Amino acid sequence: AQKVTQAQTEISVVEKEDVTLDCVYETRDTTYYLFWYKQPPSGELVFLIRRNSFDEQNEISGRYSWNFQKSTSSFNFTITASQVVDSAVYFCALSGARLNFGNEKLTFGTGTRLTIIP
Amino acid sequence: NAGVTQTPKFQVLKTGQSMTLQCAQDMNHEYMSWYRQDPGMGLRLIHYSVGAGITDQGEVPNGYNVSRSTTEDFPLRLLSAAPSQTSVYFCASSYSGTGEVPYEQYFGPGTRLTVT
Numbered sequence A: 001a002q003k004v005t006q007a008q009t010e011i012s013v014v015e016k017e018d019v020t021l022d023c024v025y026e027t028r029d030t031t032y033y034l035f036w037y038k039q040p041p042s043g044e045l046v047f048l049i050r051r052n053s054f055d056e057q058n059e060i061s062g063r064y065s066w067n068f069q070k071s072t073s074s075f076n077f078t079i080t081a082s083q084v085v086d087s088a089v090y091f092c093a094l095s096g097a098r099l100n101f102g103n104e105k106l107t108f109g110t111g112t113r114l115t116i117i118p
Numbered sequence B: 001n002a003g004v005t006q007t008p009k010f011q012v013l014k015t016g017q018s019m020t021l022q023c024a025q026d027m028n029h030e031y032m033s034w035y036r037q038d039p040g041m042g043l044r045l046i047h048y049s050v051g052a053g054i055t056d057q058g059e060v061p062n063g064y065n066v067s068r069s070t071t072e073d074f075p076l077r078l079l080s081a082a083p084s085q086t087s088v089y090f091c092a093s094s095y096s097g098t099g100e101v102p103y104e105q106y107f108g109p110g111t112r113l114t115v116t
Helices: none
Strands: A003-005 A010-014 A019-021 A024-026 A032-039 A046-052 A059-061 A064-069 A074-079 A088-096 A112-117 B004-007 B010-013 B019-025 B031-038 B042-051 B054-057 B064-066 B076-078 B087-094 B111-115
Touching (some): A010 A019, A019 A112, A032 A074, B004 B087, B042 B064
Antiparallel strands (some): A032 A046, A059 A064, B019 B076, B031 B042
């Protein structure tokens, strides 16, 4: 069974501070995919990134960066120089490879509510 | 492109009533799914479909039915509503492709359901 743990339920930081959201996962698959989604106050879910289990290079996109460490089963998300618009609930999710029927089902963590204080 | 649309946006039901939440996508995606979001529990998969005529249960399927007669539509039926089904429901779709890579899911705006 797959499991995603986001131990930080809520985080508040002052604007311009850096913040890291933790994600720890469990899976028995050798090939798997990790995702981050953002849910702003408006409610819709927005895709941020997908990473496969064979690519441990860190990824950077503007102020966002992701650190994937297979050794600790973690896929952490860092926002640099946070802004008020970053306030949202962030979900980490895990999927298997599309090898068998239904293997691409997403398992979500419980989310981290991030509040950026102006 | 409308993306993934859901109707209604809000609904109040009495215990025991039935209803159908509608979901449609215009991106020709093969994979569609329904989730419920409850406080502190993240999103949990109810049912999913990998193409017209093919559906399967997710993590929390009890009390819900689905069918997929077309690529575009994936309705979710509540058979006999219970207060425990009070939740926000999200429909999602994604491209399947031919390889093993699961593509990102596109989510609808959600339906907020209250069962009294």
